[in-house]
Amino acid sequence: xxxxxxxxxxxxxIIPFIHRTPIFTNKSLNQESGADLxxxxxxxxKAGSFKIRGATNAVMLxxxxxxxxxxxxxxxxxxxxxxxxxxxxxxxxxxxVMPINTPQIKVENVIRNGGEIIWCDPNIKSRxxxxxxxxxxxxxxxIHPYNDRNIIVGQGTAxxxxxxDVPNLDIIVSPVSGGGLLSGTLIYSKEINSKVFVYGAExxxxxxxxxxxxxxxxxxxxTTDTICDGLRAQLGDLNxxxxxxxxxxxxxxxxxxxxxxMRMVWERMKIIVEPSCAITLGAxxxxxxxxxxxKIGLILSGGNVDLSRLPWRES
Amino acid sequence: xxxxxxxxxxxxxIIPFIHRTPIFTNKSLNQESGADLxxxxxxxxKAGSFKIRGATNAVMLxxxxxxxxxxxxxxxxxxxxxxxxxxxxxxxxxxxVMPINTPQIKVENVIRNGGEIIWCDPNIKSRxxxxxxxxxxxxxxxIHPYNDRNIIVGQGTAxxxxxxDVPNLDIIVSPVSGGGLLSGTLIYSKEINSKVFVYGAExxxxxxxxxxxxxxxxxxxxTTDTICDGLRAQLGDLNxxxxxxxxxxxxxxxxxxxxxxMRMVWERMKIIVEPSCAITLGAxxxxxxxxxxxKIGLILSGGNVDLSRLPWRES
Numbered sequence: 001x002x003x004x005x006x007x008x009x010x011x012x013x014i015i016p017f018i019h020r021t022p023i024f025t026n027k028s029l030n031q032e033s034g035a036d037l038x039x040x041x042x043x044x045x046k047a048g049s050f051k052i053r054g055a056t057n058a059v060m061l062x063x064x065x066x067x068x069x070x071x072x073x074x075x076x077x078x079x080x081x082x083x084x085x086x087x088x089x090x091x092x093x094x095x096x097v098m099p100i101n102t103p104q105i106k107v108e109n110v111i112r113n114g115g116e117i118i119w120c121d122p123n124i125k126s127r128x129x130x131x132x133x134x135x136x137x138x139x140x141x142x143i144h145p146y147n148d149r150n151i152i153v154g155q156g157t158a159x160x161x162x163x164x165d166v167p168n169l170d171i172i173v174s175p176v177s178g179g180g181l182l183s184g185t186l187i188y189s190k191e192i193n194s195k196v197f198v199y200g201a202e203x204x205x206x207x208x209x210x211x212x213x214x215x216x217x218x219x220x221x222x223t224t225d226t227i228c229d230g231l232r233a234q235l236g237d238l239n240x241x242x243x244x245x246x247x248x249x250x251x252x253x254x255x256x257x258x259x260x261x262m263r264m265v266w267e268r269m270k271i272i273v274e275p276s277c278a279i280t281l282g283a284x285x286x287x288x289x290x291x292x293x294x295k296i297g298l299i300l301s302g303g304n305v306d307l308s309r310l311p312w313r314e315s
Numbered sequence: 316x317x318x319x320x321x322x323x324x325x326x327x328x329i330i331p332f333i334h335r336t337p338i339f340t341n342k343s344l345n346q347e348s349g350a351d352l353x354x355x356x357x358x359x360x361k362a363g364s365f366k367i368r369g370a371t372n373a374v375m376l377x378x379x380x381x382x383x384x385x386x387x388x389x390x391x392x393x394x395x396x397x398x399x400x401x402x403x404x405x406x407x408x409x410x411x412v413m414p415i416n417t418p419q420i421k422v423e424n425v426i427r428n429g430g431e432i433i434w435c436d437p438n439i440k441s442r443x444x445x446x447x448x449x450x451x452x453x454x455x456x457x458i459h460p461y462n463d464r465n466i467i468v469g470q471g472t473a474x475x476x477x478x479x480d481v482p483n484l485d486i487i488v489s490p491v492s493g494g495g496l497l498s499g500t501l502i503y504s505k506e507i508n509s510k511v512f513v514y515g516a517e518x519x520x521x522x523x524x525x526x527x528x529x530x531x532x533x534x535x536x537x538t539t540d541t542i543c544d545g546l547r548a549q550l551g552d553l554n555x556x557x558x559x560x561x562x563x564x565x566x567x568x569x570x571x572x573x574x575x576x577m578r579m580v581w582e583r584m585k586i587i588v589e590p591s592c593a594i595t596l597g598a599x600x601x602x603x604x605x606x607x608x609x610k611i612g613l614i615l616s617g618g619n620v621d622l623s624r625l626p627w628r629e630s
């Protein structure tokens with residue numbers, strides 16, 4: 001069982017290497033939703049997303065010997081860049097196995113942060129094969145993007161800052177993909193305030209967490225045909241065990257609702273967020289009756305968007 | 316002559332109605348420029364730009380009798396929305412004369428803030444004719460977007476906050492169009508620190524301020540064929556008298572340099588800014604030798620961008 005004390009210690013450990021990201025509010029979106037919305041802006045985080053929290057925590061906990069062997073991960077996105085930043089800041093070397101259809105901006109972020117990219121085909125089989133080959137050959141340490149205790153503990157530090165900066169939230173909404181951020185958020189925020197509701201927001205088109213919760217056991221994604229390139233991963237078993245126990249609900253959101261919410265955040269708040277976190281706004285806008293007058297925290301988890309491929313047409 | 320005491324008083328007057336916008340920094344852009352860059356984020360300001368400062372100041376100084384007559388302005392953009400917000404917050408009525416080619420987002424902002432739009436053709440003659448007709452008919456009070464003492468004083472409050480929050484800036488860069496923001500910035504910042512350099516950043520394609528300074532008298536724009544829809548106005552005479560006396564230089568920036576700078580701000584800082592203020596980054600990136608190691612303040616004046624019409628192609 002992960003305790004909040006572990007999250008507190010992780011926070012102390014990673015503070016020198018991360019930003020304490022600001023909380024934004026927006027009058028116009030408060031009017032739109034009928035609630036008091038607080039946005040935790042992890043899109044302004046180092047390497048452009050919350051992933052640096054877990055990655056830094058996991059890398060800081062490696063021994064020098066382990067670090068010398070090299071670090072490897074599989075990531076189609078922000079975890080790869082974050083891990084590269086964390087490992088190179090300890091002067092280690094890191095290989096990131098990425099599917100060949102990864103958005104260009106996420107490829108560049110890995111390279112800019114000193115990671116080496118090893119390509120795989122965009123399916124689990126190819127990824128696992130490439131990963132295994134690297135590990136067998138080099139003995140590198142695998143740091144999984146979410147199904148890893150140290151990662152979950154690190155991601156929980158976002159919720160720690162959030163509830164310190166905005167006490168008495170009624171509801172917290174986190175995106176859910178593999179489940180690292182949601183499970184860390186659940187552990188911290190439910191322990192601090194047992195009355196807080198915590199929701200996961202998930203694309204209808206990659207709804208494995210929603211179905212897993214319903215069935216009581218992990219279900220595979222049937223499709224991952226969503227604009228949320230950060231939310232296509234398969235729920236991890238460590239993550240699921242926490243989510244199953246603690247989450248209040250997984251709210252699924254359609255592609256149209258996600259894109260609408262993303263455009264609202266861009267136009268009203270003047271900040272760039274990924275569809276993978278605009279989904280949190282999309283989720284609560286489906287529940288206007290329930291959220292009326294409530295104090296709601298939304299985790300804007302990242303801001304790495306390919307600006308040449310936006311989901312709205314030229315007018 | 317406008318004094319800094321007027322700006323200080325204006326600041327007290329408008330504080331309840333504006334945001335004290337944050338200062339952002341960005342490690343990656345510091346590396347890119349070789350300087351320490353500080354960005355005053357007026358893109359997060361109420362109504363989406365610094366214009367609320369001058370508009371609120373001017374509207375607060377109207378008597379009740381004047382307000383009853385109604386307020387009118389001509390604006391292709393942010394001043395119109397800001398004035399609408401300022402006037403309706405005093406329960407007055409406001410008409411905004413807008414050219415028919417105004418970007419949709421700026422039209423919507425005026426309407427959302429309670430302004431009534433009166434269309435004109437996109438030329439000075441039509442605008443003046445429509446304006447005169449309204450004033451003759453209604454006796455409304457004209458609040459000019461920049462060639463107005465109260466407006467200049469109000470816009471100067473952005474520089475006041477900036478130098479309070481970041482003391483000892485070596486250089487401040489403001490966009491220049493009609494000259495309201497630049498002249499207010501010059502008055503405040505040069506009085507507080509006579510050693511600070513203040514630059515105006517202007518599109519090559521609408522370079523009336525650059526040429527006016529060179530000739531010593533106001534020159535008309537030969538073209539306004541720039542992506543910076545906020546920088547197509549003609550320099551005001553009150554503004555020019557201040558700029559001529561105090562500015563260190565007007566730096567002109569090409570369309571390509573403006574678009575590059577805008578994309579850099581969006582991608583690295585994860586915030587949405589208009590090309591009309593990304594131009595400040597474009598300007599200093601032309602002067603890498605000069606700015607090396609210096610502390611530079613850039614005013615990001617607004618964030619009202621039509622997201623359906625971005626200046627980069629789909630890849």
